[in-house]
Amino acid sequence: MTDSREKQPKGRHIDLSLKPDTILSVMGLTKHFPVRGGIFLGQTGVVHAVDDVSFSIKKGETLGLVGESGCGKTTLGRCVVGLYPPTSGTVFLHGKNIALGNPRQMKSMRLQMQMIFQDPFESLNARHTVGEILREKYVIHGRKGGKTDKEIGALLERVGLSGDDIHRFPHEFSGGQRQRIGIARAITLDPEVIICDEPVSALDVSVQSQILNLMVTLQREMGLTYLFISHDLAVVKHVSDRIAVMYLGKIVEYAKARSLYETPYHPYTRALLSAIPLPDPLARKQRIILKGEVPSPENPPLGCRFHTRCPHVMDRCSKVEPLLKPLKVQGSTHFTACHLYS
């Protein structure tokens, strides 16, 4: 592992020219977790959860972040909202650095950036009624409003619940309804960006489509910007304008949604796409079955992190780490980190 902090400026390979419509941009974000062990709980290693990741999102756009468990997508989302302090790298919201902001700055930033969690059972306080959960937002941020049941009721109706649900407790709702409460909580103070961490993974198919529709509708109505994190490629394809594919803490491919699905370049993206079971018995496709499993992020492979499982592995791959670069087509916005294309 080379120290990514030496590579300045970070993330220069991605379109980070802060265009006026760029709302959120992340540069060289890195998060390492210390591993402690032994009798005195000394540090015995480092988990490279996220390593030098850069991207930017335009206003009203959805960036899909897709990858398998342990690829660092959740950690990345949590670093972006400031739930984890990043090891290095910066997060810009409207061109303003927020990752190193003091707690007061973070609080005002959270007015603009909210989060929806995967598990609607654990992310709502079981002892508070729905009304209290939503009203808390106004109190914490010292905002007027939310005083009357009517206002809160209107918010609930907006996410497809009934105004009468105010006095009920989270356990009285089904998983899909609880996720609606989570969405209502996120949009309470009219944020600009919402980080959605696997928002539909815990839901049944028929409920999943209801929640996805709600999120798409709210985005249109409120001009929301989403960072949509999921392991489900079909869901990500459905909601995203652009998609970043992560593997072991690195973005390996980054492109417009359609471009990524029509012509995936990175061998990992190809394998991932080919592994989705399609609800069509006639869709016979060439399935790429990867060997083995994802290596431990505590000791990621040198060079390209995917080289231990890649069907196209070359000598270079175990030695030199490929950078995320645009394809060699004039004006291409399709980025991939693979030696096959350099």
Added chain:
Amino acid sequence: MVISSLSSSKGTSPPLLKVDTLVTAFDTENGRVHAVDGASFAMAPGSTLGIVGESGCGKSVTALSIMGLLPQPSGRIVSGHIFFDGKDLPTLSAGEMQAIRGRRMTMIFQEPMTALNPVHRIGSQINEVYAIHLSKMTKKQRRKAAMTMLLDVGIADPLMVMDNYPHQLSGGMRQRVMIAMALASSPDILIADEPTTALDVTVQAQILELIKSLQERMGMSVLLITHDLGVIAENCDDAVVMYGGRVVERAGVMDLFKNPAHPYTIGLISSIPGLAEKPKSLLPTIKGRVPSLDKMPRGCRFSNRCSHVMDICHTVPPPETKVGSPGHFASCYLLGGKP
């Protein structure tokens, strides 16, 4: 229920497993609920039958009823038959059932961590299967058989894995170990209850491919239970769609996806985000949600969510009606059935 109509799309050989108007009930605080309410289907030898449905549809309870593994004392089979190899399983004694379960009919579960014993090494857990079901083997033969079985399920270093405890293995490896244990006795039927739901999509592809290749080699039948219609489409010969404890549609997989007949099946298939659709378009949805088992509507259990609901739907459950191709049935009044 007309039993003779329980044919399968794969040939005309007599079914290996036939479930006939199975009713399984649980005693709960709110009284008795019917988790499975009159399910019927059949499975041809060597074929793969999928049961698909959302949480609470009764697909797992159906599997547990077949295996005789219902939680005691709250769960019991109230009526109906499960014919396997000419025997009606619910009528068998515990001893007779033991000779079938784990030997001729085995099961793998969604979460291999909870299905494996955390305080025993993998080797001794596989060994147990041989010791119980193939007791004539010597200790040495058992160890050798266990090693071969682990190699067969794609574990490159069986000696090391046999010395490991379950927590030392990854999710995919644990599921491979479960499959090795389930197939150790060369069963006639493997029941796989959401075998890949807890796994990543690339590992899911490995495991489904493994089950398929072992099935071809050993000639067993597979009952695959899943919520994922994609898994059904790619791996099954026939499929059964369940809703609220009832079978609403059953058909060969081609017919089910090309010509779905029940409004629930149609809704389910169309609400999956496809790879071909326009991004950010609104998906077709099924309104509302599955009612809890003690609050199921009378008549057709899907009636409160169905967009084609008629008066008759609220009164009597619709009978199973033939649809187009042989072996394709759906329970809906739209197809012309009479109460």
